[in-house]
Amino acid sequence: MPLTLLFEQLLNSLQFGMMLFLMSAGLTLVFGVMGLINLAHGVLYMVGAFACAIVASLTGSFWLGLVASLIAAAMAGALVEIGVIRKLYQRDHLDQVLATYALILIFSEATRWLFGSFPLYLDVPQILATPINLFGWFYYSSYRLFIIFVGLVVAVGLYWLIVKTRLGMRIRAGATDREMIAALGVDIRTLYTLVFALGAGLAGLAGALLGALQSVEVGMGDSVLILAFVVIVIGGIGSIKGAFIGAMLVGLVDTMGRFLLPELLALFLTPESAASIGGALSSVAIYILMAVILVVKPKGLVSANA
Amino acid sequence: MSDCILQIKNLCKKFGELKATDGLNLDLRPGEIHAVIGPNGAGKSTLIKQICGELAPDSGSIEFLSHDITALDVAARAKLGLGRTFQISSLLLEYSALRNVMLAVQGFRGASYQMFTPMAWDSSLREVAMQALTEVGLQQRGDVSAAQLSHGERRQLEIALVLALQPKAFILDEPMAGMGAEGSKKLTEFLDQLRHRAPILLVEHDMDAVFSLADRISVLVYGKIIFTGSVADVRNNAQVRAAYLGEE
Amino acid sequence: MLSINREQKLNLLIIVVILALPSAALWLQEPFYITLMTKVVILALAGVGLNLALGLGGLVSFGHAAFFGIGGYVAGILASHAFNDEWLFSFFGLQVSGSSSMLLIWLLAIIVAAIIAAVIGYFSLRTQGVYFIMITLAFAQMIYYFAIAWPAYGGEDGLSIYVRNQLLSLNTADPMIFFAICFILLMAALALVSMLRNSHFGAALQAARQNEQRLAAIGIRPFGIKLTAFVISAAITALAGALFADLNRFVSPDMLSWHTSGEIMIFVILGGVGRLMGPIVGAALYVLFEYYLGGITEHWGLFLGILLLTVVLFARGGIVGLIAGELKHE
Numbered sequence: 106m107p108l109t110l111l112f113e114q115l116l117n118s119l120q121f122g123m124m125l126f127l128m129s130a131g132l133t134l135v136f137g138v139m140g141l142i143n144l145a146h147g148v149l150y151m152v153g154a155f156a157c158a159i160v161a162s163l164t165g166s167f168w169l170g171l172v173a174s175l176i177a178a179a180m181a182g183a184l185v186e187i188g189v190i191r192k193l194y195q196r197d198h199l200d201q202v203l204a205t206y207a208l209i210l211i212f213s214e215a216t217r218w219l220f221g222s223f224p225l226y227l228d229v230p231q232i233l234a235t236p237i238n239l240f241g242w243f244y245y246s247s248y249r250l251f252i253i254f255v256g257l258v259v260a261v262g263l264y265w266l267i268v269k270t271r272l273g274m275r276i277r278a279g280a281t282d283r284e285m286i287a288a289l290g291v292d293i294r295t296l297y298t299l300v301f302a303l304g305a306g307l308a309g310l311a312g313a314l315l316g317a318l319q320s321v322e323v324g325m326g327d328s329v330l331i332l333a334f335v336v337i338v339i340g341g342i343g344s345i346k347g348a349f350i351g352a353m354l355v356g357l358v359d360t361m362g363r364f365l366l367p368e369l370l371a372l373f374l375t376p377e378s379a380a381s382i383g384g385a386l387s388s389v390a391i392y393i394l395m396a397v398i399l400v401v402k403p404k405g406l407v408s409a410n411a
Numbered sequence: 412m413s414d415c416i417l418q419i420k421n422l423c424k425k426f427g428e429l430k431a432t433d434g435l436n437l438d439l440r441p442g443e444i445h446a447v448i449g450p451n452g453a454g455k456s457t458l459i460k461q462i463c464g465e466l467a468p469d470s471g472s473i474e475f476l477s478h479d480i481t482a483l484d485v486a487a488r489a490k491l492g493l494g495r496t497f498q499i500s501s502l503l504l505e506y507s508a509l510r511n512v513m514l515a516v517q518g519f520r521g522a523s524y525q526m527f528t529p530m531a532w533d534s535s536l537r538e539v540a541m542q543a544l545t546e547v548g549l550q551q552r553g554d555v556s557a558a559q560l561s562h563g564e565r566r567q568l569e570i571a572l573v574l575a576l577q578p579k580a581f582i583l584d585e586p587m588a589g590m591g592a593e594g595s596k597k598l599t600e601f602l603d604q605l606r607h608r609a610p611i612l613l614v615e616h617d618m619d620a621v622f623s624l625a626d627r628i629s630v631l632v633y634g635k636i637i638f639t640g641s642v643a644d645v646r647n648n649a650q651v652r653a654a655y656l657g658e659e
Numbered sequence: 660m661l662s663i664n665r666e667q668k669l670n671l672l673i674i675v676v677i678l679a680l681p682s683a684a685l686w687l688q689e690p691f692y693i694t695l696m697t698k699v700v701i702l703a704l705a706g707v708g709l710n711l712a713l714g715l716g717g718l719v720s721f722g723h724a725a726f727f728g729i730g731g732y733v734a735g736i737l738a739s740h741a742f743n744d745e746w747l748f749s750f751f752g753l754q755v756s757g758s759s760s761m762l763l764i765w766l767l768a769i770i771v772a773a774i775i776a777a778v779i780g781y782f783s784l785r786t787q788g789v790y791f792i793m794i795t796l797a798f799a800q801m802i803y804y805f806a807i808a809w810p811a812y813g814g815e816d817g818l819s820i821y822v823r824n825q826l827l828s829l830n831t832a833d834p835m836i837f838f839a840i841c842f843i844l845l846m847a848a849l850a851l852v853s854m855l856r857n858s859h860f861g862a863a864l865q866a867a868r869q870n871e872q873r874l875a876a877i878g879i880r881p882f883g884i885k886l887t888a889f890v891i892s893a894a895i896t897a898l899a900g901a902l903f904a905d906l907n908r909f910v911s912p913d914m915l916s917w918h919t920s921g922e923i924m925i926f927v928i929l930g931g932v933g934r935l936m937g938p939i940v941g942a943a944l945y946v947l948f949e950y951y952l953g954g955i956t957e958h959w960g961l962f963l964g965i966l967l968l969t970v971v972l973f974a975r976g977g978i979v980g981l982i983a984g985e986l987k988h989e
Contacts (some may be wrong), residue, residue, distance in 0.1 A: 142789050143888050192972055198789055199719045204927050204971040207949060210964030218958050331800060331917060338793045385808035392801040399794050403786045446860040465875070489878035501876070503869045514866055517859050518877035523884060533859070576877060 109243040114358075114364045120249045122254025122356025127311035128333040129348040131265060131304020137343025138276055138300050139194050142201045146308055146333065147326025153178040154217065154316035154325060155310020158225040167230035171313050176222065178309020179302040186301040191294070209327075219327070224320035227313075252314050259307065263345055272406035276300060279362045281379055332359075335395050343407030355391050360388035415440055415474075415606050416580050416610050417462070417493075422471035424634075431457040432468065433634035439580055444611045446601070446621045449631035455614050456498070458631065459584050460511055462612070464488045476579060489518070494578025495608075498585045500565040502557040508568050509553035512540035515575035543574040547601070563594050570601075579608050587617040599623060622646075666983035670936045674846075677939065681838050693834040694906070699900045699946045700841045706926035706938025707848045708895030713924070714933030715856060716888045717868030721792045722779070722799030723923050726893040728806065728915030730768040730773060730900025735818040737764050737908035743819055750875070761826040761840075764901050773890050773895030775802075780889040784882055796917060803915040817911025825904055831905075841902050845939075848895050853935055855891070864888050896923070925963075929970055931977025940978045 132146050156177035161170030185208065193201050228234075229248045236244040267273035275296055312326065319325065328383050340347025367383030374382065398406065417439040424432040431454045439445050449455055460466035462473060464485040472481045481487050489495075503511050513530065514565040516539045517523055530536065544550050547567040552560065560568060566586065573581060586602070587595045599620045605611060615621050621628065622642050630651050638644075638651050645651055677700065684692035705727050712718040741759040747901050758764065779798045786794055787980045823831045831837050863884045866874045871881040904910045913919065922945070929944050930937030948966070952959035974981050 136789070142792065168908060189968065189972070198792060199713070199928075199932070200971050202719065202721065202792065202922065204968055206925075207895050207964040207967035207971065210960045211968070214961035214964065216956045218961070297775060327917075331796065334793050338797075344788060377979070381808070385805050388804035388808050389801040392797045392804075395797045396794065396801075398783055399786055399790060403790060405790075465872075484880065485872075485875035486878050488879040489876055495876055497872075497876075501870060501873045503873060504868050505869055506866070510862070514862055514874075514879075515877040517862065518879040520873075521878070522859050523863040523879045524887070526855055526861075527858060529854075529857040530859045530862045531857065572873075572877065 111188040113243065113245060114360060116245055116249065116253070118357040118360035119353070119358075120252050120256075121360055123204040123253050124311050124315055125329075125332055125356055126256055126337050126352035127259060127307050128329055129315075129336040129352055130259070130345060131301075132333050133308045133340065133343055133345060133348040134276070134300055134304050136337070139297055141194060142198050143190070144202060145212065146304070147330030148209055148212040149178045149182055149305040149308040150326040150329055151212070151216065151323065152311035153306075154227070154321045155220065155225065156309065156314075157313030157316055158321045161227055162225075165230070167317070168305050170227070171310070174309045174313030175306045176284045178312070181309075182305020183298050183302040184316065185305075186298050190301060191297070194297070198299035204241070213323050214288040220323075222323065226315045229317045246353055248317065255310070255314065259310075261347055267345060272296075272299070296320035303400065306400050309409040325348035332391070335391055337405075339398050339405055343406040344407040346405030347405055353354070354394070358394050359387075359391050362390040366390070416476060418474040419462070420472050420474075422458075422461060422473070423469045424461060424466065425469055428632050432461065432471075435471070435631075435634065435636055437636060437639075439612050439627060441610055442606060444606050444613055444624050444628040445627045446613045446615060446625035447631055448615065448618075448628060451503055453631045454634040455631060456584070457634075459495070459582060459614060462582055465491060489576065490521070492577075492579030492609075493582060494573040494576045494580070495582040496569040496573050498588055500562075502560040502565060502568060504570075505556065507554050507556050508549055508560060508564075508571075509537070509540055509544060511557055511568060512543050512571050512575050513537060515572045516540050518544075518575045540575060543571040544568075546574055547571045548597075562589055563591065565600075566590055566594070570598075574637050578609055578617050581605065581611040581613075583611060583613050583615070585615055586613070587615055587620055593655065595620060605629055616651060664983075665710045666934070666979065669979065669983050670730070673939055675934050676944075677842065681835060685835050690834045693838050695946060695950060695963065697834065697838045697841050697906055698903075698945045700838065700845050701899050701906055702923075702926060702942035702946065703939040704841070704845045704848055704902065705923050706930070706942055707845070707852055708892045708897075708899060709854050709923050710892075710927050710933065711895065712889050712892035713927055714937070715852075715861060715868065716864045716885055716892075718784075718885060718889060718892075719792050720795045720892075721917070721920050721924070722795035722797075723893070723896050724895040724915050724917065724919035725779070725799035726776060726922065727773045727900040727919060728802065728902070728910070728912070730897030731770040731900075731904035731910040731914045732812065732900075733771055733897070734764045734817070734824065734904040735820055736812055736899040737767065738820045738822075738824055739812070739818055759822070760907070761824045761831070761901075764824055765898055768897045769894040769899040772900075776890045776893030777886065779888045780848070780893075784885050784889065796920070798823050799915065799917060799920055802910045803912055803917070806912040806915055806926040807974075808811045812985070813911070815912060816968045817909055817913070820904060820910070823908060837906070841906075842847035844898065844902065849935060851891075851895075854927045855888075856935070860884070868914065927965060929967065929977055931979035934977065934979040934983075937977055937979050944978065 128150060132143060135141050135143050153174035157170035157174035161167050162172035163227070189204065189208065193204055233248040233251050235247065237247040237250065239245050267276060309377070332355060334350040339347050340351030341353060366387045367380050370379035370383045414539045415438045419435060419437040422435040423430070424430050425564065427437070435458065447455060447458070461468045464483060468481065472479055474480065475491055475493060478491065480491065503514065516536050517530070537575070541550065541553065544553055546568050549564060549567050549571060552564060557565065557568060566589065570586065587599060590598060595617060602611065602624055613621070613624065625642055627639060628637045628642060629647045630645065638648055640648065666953050677696065681693040684690065684696070705723070707721065708726070709723045712720055737758045779795065782898050783791055783794045783798065787818045811943050812818050824836070825831060826840060831840065833941055863874065866882045867884050874881050900914060903914065910983060919975055926938045926945060928939035928941065930939065930941030945963070
């Protein structure tokens with residue numbers, strides 16, 4: 106196996122992991138601060154992708170589309186928070202699961218109604234369309250590198266926001282002690298809306314970035330949503346650091362599993378059964394990873410209140 | 412030593428750097444009421460949790476009726492006859508008072524996997540449960556759901572639940588908490604009789620109750636028993652006064 | 660003792676309606692409606708299974724599609740081997756054939772689902788709250804992706820059952836007979852759940868939902884009680900899955916997807932969590948929506964979403980709760 110191929114797959118893992126991080130950061134924040142389990146997070150991913158595709162096709166600029174995705178998803182998030190989510194903070198997880206599941210149905214069908222069932226297409230911007238030569242060694246998609254870059258910028262930005270700013274201090278306080286922050290006189294409703302909108306915006310950004318690699322269609326958020334849940338459960342729900350570690354781990358195990366398992370099994374089995382068993386195993390690999398981690402550490406790798 | 416009902420040896424539990432239980436030794440002998448007192452934060456709740464199995468100690472051992480129970484879980488210890496009450500009433504709020512106690516009797520009998528007969532038809536369960544309710548003075552309140560009982564009645568129900576388990580030792584975690592003067596007095600009289608059924612380890616803040624009930628008192632400070640003795644000993648001990656009673 | 664309360668009256672009414680509708684359809688010679696009611700009955704059965712874990716035990720399983728799908732695949736796999744006259748497996752002289760006998764299929768569906776539920780439950784029940792929801796979802800996804808990636812039984816395309824499986828000497832292809840089979844199984848499951856609910860075991864199970872600390876303190880280990888309920892719950896849902904496969908004469912990974920888990924949950928919630936007949940009302944409402952609104956607009960999911968949201972936000976006892984008032988013990 107050529108080493109460049111392995112290296113390329115490692116970069117793909119990193120890119121996939123970064124996208125998962127964008128998705129899970131908001132999910133884990135919302136759970137950590139508000140104690141809410143939000144299935145409708147995948148819908149915001151879809152909203153971002155649609156906003157980007159529409160704005161990009163109207164203006165011809167991918168970059169404007171990207172900005173639009175952030176704004177549209179954050180606004181949709183804020184609206185949903187004010188209209189529905191707010192009523193769910195005091196409810197049990199079952200009510201939260203069902204209400205946000207209902208939101209998925211509502212948003213998905215409304216989007217299908219407005220834009221039809223056919224996927225929209227979103228092209229990679231011209232400047233990132235050609236592969237880039239890495240270290241004179243091999244060529245790699247510059248767009249994927251861009252996604253990795255965006256993921257890193259967001260990770261650093263979130264770290265700065267949470268650790269260094271006043272807003273971040275309040276978010277941390279909210280995650281550890283909800284009564285305390287209310288007692289401090291912080292306007293908790295606005296804080297919650299802000300946190301929700303922030304998470305929604307990041308999910309929208311992820312949707313727009315990935316929309317250019319895949320197609321933009323209703324239901325695109327579903328599979329990503331489940332992966333994001335796997336990520337935050339592995340990382341420890343409520344922890345941004347945990348979400349980052351979880352995202353990298355899931356990105357690595359999923360991508361490398363698909364790449365390596367069939368090859369590995371081919372050493373013992375016929376090529377045909379190696380391909381089919383390898384395929385089956387690699388698609389369940391991350392779930393096995395999650396189950397194993399939860400059995401060893403029932404609250405995930407990073408405890409949120411530490 | 413083997414005639415001790417409960418014997419705790421060298422128990423240690425750390426939370427981070429904090430030694431909540433620090434080489435603690437304690438025993439409970441037949442027929443006695445052994446009170447554990449100590450200032451807030453001395454590690455009383457941590458001790459109770461380790462005795463009952465909600466918290467695993469880092470080291471040390473707990474023997475109950477000559478069995479080493481250190482590795483057993485809460486339910487297993489309860490089945491062996493360790494009956495505890497909670498500082499903050501821990502009840503089945505949707506169930507009636509009677510049904511709460513019936514379930515405790517069911518737990519004692521180990522009948523919880525009977526799937527084919529309605530629990531409500533089990534008249535022997537009902538009778539025993541009713542007896543326990545009557546003993547604590549709740550016989551008129553059997554049909555009221557636990558959620559609708561007053562605070563004092565919930566404390567009484569806590570006691571009825573533990574009676575239904577016919578324990579070999581009672582572990583009572585601040586049973587007087589939140590009871591009025593009248594209620595405390597009644598409960599004190601009740602506990603005085605209860606010691607004839609099984610010895611009582613009593614963790615309590617109410618000094619009047621402790622001094623009138625206890626055969627022995629242990630003083631817990633910073634995770635250690637600093638003194639064990641009779642009521643008179645404790646009253647006269649300078650160390651105890653300095654560490655605890657002086658603060659009152 | 661003879662007086663019956665409002666919920667019991669409602670329950671009787673529900674049973675009468677479920678029986679009356681297909682009979683009317685038979686009389687009007689509209690077999691399609693019999694099939695529609697059969698679907699209601701089967702989906703309700705799946706919900707009755709989940710309701711045991713969710714409603715009585717408070718176990719929010721987001722992975723019951725796994726058991727529904729397992730039931731379906733047991734039916735599909737046995738039937739396809741029987742149809743093609745191939746050995747199911749042949750191992751050192753031990754040869755096992757497929758089968759088109761419903762009785763055998765049901766039994767196997769229940770056993771396989773129970774074993775898998777025991778494994779899933781053993782690991783999942785160590786966790787609490789959101790982690791439990793997520794780990795049950797993860798296990799179901801594992802099975803879902805496995806079914807997609809495993810080519811032997813159709814992979815993503817699913818598996819057809821060419822001839823409906825057989826029960827004794829009945830003509831199972833007749834819609835009314837198949838309805839009757841499903842109805843009887845639903846009633847049996849309801850009787851089982853009702854019996855469990857009132858039993859010693861049910862008292863302990865509902866106590867586990869209210870206060871695990873108390874349950875342990877009276878010497879009842881919550882883990883064992885919850886695991887037992889989870890396994891029985893899975894077995895009932897798997898039976899529904901086997902019937903669903905026979906109804907559609909088709910199984911696919913769709914039955915295993917997380918949307919299916921969500922839908923089974925919806926049946927339970929719309930009807931009313933912990934209500935004996937809740938899943939029937941919920942499933943009926945769901946199928947009604949799917950069929951009637953689906954006939955008017957393909958975006959019926961939008962309205963289902965709005966209904967679900969309304970019930971969750973404003974009618975927490977579900978439909979049965981609205982009509983019969985609050986849930987009471989004894």
